[in-house]
Amino acid sequence: MTHSSLLVVGSVALDDIDGPFGRHPDILGGSASFAATAASFFTLGKGAVKLLAVVGDDFPAAHVEFLQGRGVELSGLERVKGKTFRWSGRYSDDLTARATLDTQLGVFAGFQPKLGDAHRACDFLFLGNIDPTLQIGVLEQCRRPKLVACDTIQLWIEHKPDELRRMLGRVDLLIVNDEEARMIAGVHNVVKAATAIRALGPKGVVVKRGDSGAVLFYEGGVFAAPAYPLEEVRDPTGAGDTFAGGFMGYLTRAGDVTPDSIKHAMIYGSVLASYCVEDFSLDRMRTLQLKEIAQRYRAFYELTHFEHIAL
Amino acid sequence: MTHSSLLVVGSVALDDIDGPFGRHPDILGGSASFAATAASFFTLGKGAVKLLAVVGDDFPAAHVEFLQGRGVELSGLERVKGKTFRWSGRYSDDLTARATLDTQLGVFAGFQPKLGDAHRACDFLFLGNIDPTLQIGVLEQCRRPKLVACDTIQLWIEHKPDELRRMLGRVDLLIVNDEEARMIAGVHNVVKAATAIRALGPKGVVVKRGDSGAVLFYEGGVFAAPAYPLEEVRDPTGAGDTFAGGFMGYLTRAGDVTPDSIKHAMIYGSVLASYCVEDFSLDRMRTLQLKEIAQRYRAFYELTHFEHIAL
Numbered sequence: 238m239t240h241s242s243l244l245v246v247g248s249v250a251l252d253d254i255d256g257p258f259g260r261h262p263d264i265l266g267g268s269a270s271f272a273a274t275a276a277s278f279f280t281l282g283k284g285a286v287k288l289l290a291v292v293g294d295d296f297p298a299a300h301v302e303f304l305q306g307r308g309v310e311l312s313g314l315e316r317v318k319g320k321t322f323r324w325s326g327r328y329s330d331d332l333t334a335r336a337t338l339d340t341q342l343g344v345f346a347g348f349q350p351k352l353g354d355a356h357r358a359c360d361f362l363f364l365g366n367i368d369p370t371l372q373i374g375v376l377e378q379c380r381r382p383k384l385v386a387c388d389t390i391q392l393w394i395e396h397k398p399d400e401l402r403r404m405l406g407r408v409d410l411l412i413v414n415d416e417e418a419r420m421i422a423g424v425h426n427v428v429k430a431a432t433a434i435r436a437l438g439p440k441g442v443v444v445k446r447g448d449s450g451a452v453l454f455y456e457g458g459v460f461a462a463p464a465y466p467l468e469e470v471r472d473p474t475g476a477g478d479t480f481a482g483g484f485m486g487y488l489t490r491a492g493d494v495t496p497d498s499i500k501h502a503m504i505y506g507s508v509l510a511s512y513c514v515e516d517f518s519l520d521r522m523r524t525l526q527l528k529e530i531a532q533r534y535r536a537f538y539e540l541t542h543f544e545h546i547a548l
Numbered sequence: 549m550t551h552s553s554l555l556v557v558g559s560v561a562l563d564d565i566d567g568p569f570g571r572h573p574d575i576l577g578g579s580a581s582f583a584a585t586a587a588s589f590f591t592l593g594k595g596a597v598k599l600l601a602v603v604g605d606d607f608p609a610a611h612v613e614f615l616q617g618r619g620v621e622l623s624g625l626e627r628v629k630g631k632t633f634r635w636s637g638r639y640s641d642d643l644t645a646r647a648t649l650d651t652q653l654g655v656f657a658g659f660q661p662k663l664g665d666a667h668r669a670c671d672f673l674f675l676g677n678i679d680p681t682l683q684i685g686v687l688e689q690c691r692r693p694k695l696v697a698c699d700t701i702q703l704w705i706e707h708k709p710d711e712l713r714r715m716l717g718r719v720d721l722l723i724v725n726d727e728e729a730r731m732i733a734g735v736h737n738v739v740k741a742a743t744a745i746r747a748l749g750p751k752g753v754v755v756k757r758g759d760s761g762a763v764l765f766y767e768g769g770v771f772a773a774p775a776y777p778l779e780e781v782r783d784p785t786g787a788g789d790t791f792a793g794g795f796m797g798y799l800t801r802a803g804d805v806t807p808d809s810i811k812h813a814m815i816y817g818s819v820l821a822s823y824c825v826e827d828f829s830l831d832r833m834r835t836l837q838l839k840e841i842a843q844r845y846r847a848f849y850e851l852t853h854f855e856h857i858a859l
Contacts (some may be wrong), residue, residue: 279859331736395759425642427780449760452777461851463772468739490859494608500854522793531859540772541852543811548801 240282243489245273246363256328264518268365271478275509276486289313293321308446319344369400380388386410406438462503465511485511506525552591554800556584560601568638575829579676581790586820587797588618600624604632605619629653663689680711697721717749773814776822794820
């Protein structure tokens with residue numbers, strides 16, 4: 238039996254994070270780093286997760302080695318002359334708000350995703366929050382994946398609304414936070430927003446709500462995954478991308494997109510995100526074990542499970 | 549077999565609510581009105597829900613008739629000379645924020661709960677968000693209920709912290725919103741706040757989070773009930789008290805406080821709250837049917853249920 242593969246396209250970045258747990262400069266970040274790493278815990282077979290991104294010649298070899306160590310296939314990680322994409326942000330003391338202090342696109346400004354044969358043949362595709370024009374470019378190079386999921390951000394919702402709509406018309410699933418869902422649909426109520434977005438193309442919409450969990454709206458109805466109640470969150474950066482990566486990684490392992498698999502993917506995505514925020518950058522992923530993932534999945538089950546009884 | 553009884557102590561008020569769906573003056577409100585009405589859907593036997601509160605001589609007979617029609621036992625609804633407690637508030641357009649415009653305590657300022665024999669013998673007791681000194685007064689008059697739950701508000705947390713702590717030392721369950729839990733414990737993280745509150749006395753803490761659902765922290769661990777994804781919310785007033793009333797009403801029906809019953813109570817409380825916000829005041833409760841409660845309980849089950857699988 239051939240195992241399924243997942244292509245993750247997005248940013249690989251160097252972050253500078255400030256907040257109640259101190260300043261952490263020059264740490265590994267970027268949507269593709271978080272998503273590919275989270276997915277790598279689920280996929281079967283080395284190289285089943287393929288990453289497509291660009292970094293500059295300042296990108297530390299240690300980060301490349303970390304991703305390789307997770308079994309992520311890096312033939313699509315272009316290294317070009319110039320600076321790696323850098324983002325710096327500061328969180329409020331209670332971690333509920335964050336401000337972007339600086340963004341330096343660097344070599345990311347010229348990113349043009351070029352897919353190799355193995356990329357084009359991927360069974361599952363996750364398009365991180367890059368320019369929708371680039372997302373469409375990736376879609377045009379791909380053969381038909383079993384499921385295409387995408388993310389987007391305020392920048393593209395505001396400045397590339399037409400391209401975003403064209404892109405949404407070609408994907409199966411949109412994974413965004415609640416504010417992004419509201420902005421895309423132009424309506425405050427999240428249920429109405431999800432309905433409006435599904436009318437644009439995606440069969441499903443996952444609305445990420447931070448410490449309120451994630452909700453999936455799809456043809457089968459609605460499915461809610463809670464957030465895991467954590468005693469300490471150190472760094473929320475990358476939680477959403479980690480959710481998406483865990484979600485897609487689980488689907489890639491399952492090899493199908495049945496409603497049951499999608500629900501399990503919602504929970505496994507939540508499990509990975511709950512670990513991600515326990516430490517800075519991808520540091521918690523460095524020590525995370527499959528056994529811990531299974532334990533927390535069980536904890537999610539106990540957190541939500543009740544018997545169906547008649548009154 | 550004798551059915552269990554529930555005593556609800558709190559406020560019965562006249563509200564004036566303004567918001568995106570227009571102004572609604574002189575409508576029935578108050579913590580005890582919402583909680584007793586929600587509970588009345590579950591209890592077996594007329595008069596199983598007993599209400600203890602005070603109103604002025606301006607309180608409309610129609611509201612008394614509504615509560616009586618729901619089978620609520622009203623021998624403890626004192627009617628004294630003066631004005632009924634009045635609260636007026638205005639919601640933001642997206643219903644996420646509300647401002648209190650005016651509070652007139654009226655006869656509520658002199659409220660001294662006096663329990664009759666049937667009240668003292670109650671099996672379950674819900675203490676709405678009145679002055680903790682009065683809550684303690686009720687506890688001192690009661691024989692030993694199977695479960696005592698209480699609510700409180702910012703006013704008492706700030707101005708009667710010692711009385712609040714004494715009261716918390718004598719109850720089984722605290723049902724508050726997340727901001728109140730944080731204020732009582734003096735810590736932002738809700739998990740830590742619940743642990744700190746449980747160290748003050750209550751075996752369990754339910755943290756209500758509005759459209760993010762409710763979370764129970766208890767000796768058995770944590771249980772999360774999502775909020776039902778509604779397309780339209782008209783008036784959130786009373787949702788928390790309705791949750792508490794549905795919760796306590798279900799326990800009163802079950803007649804026990806096993807972990808399973810507590811979980812079912814969390815869901816039934818959420819079901820009732822989800823209906824409450826669909827209309828102003830207690831208006832949705834006027835038409836609500838047991839069949840609809842059962843349907844939405846089923847919807848909550850489908851919203852959260854997934855199989856436990858091994859990776």
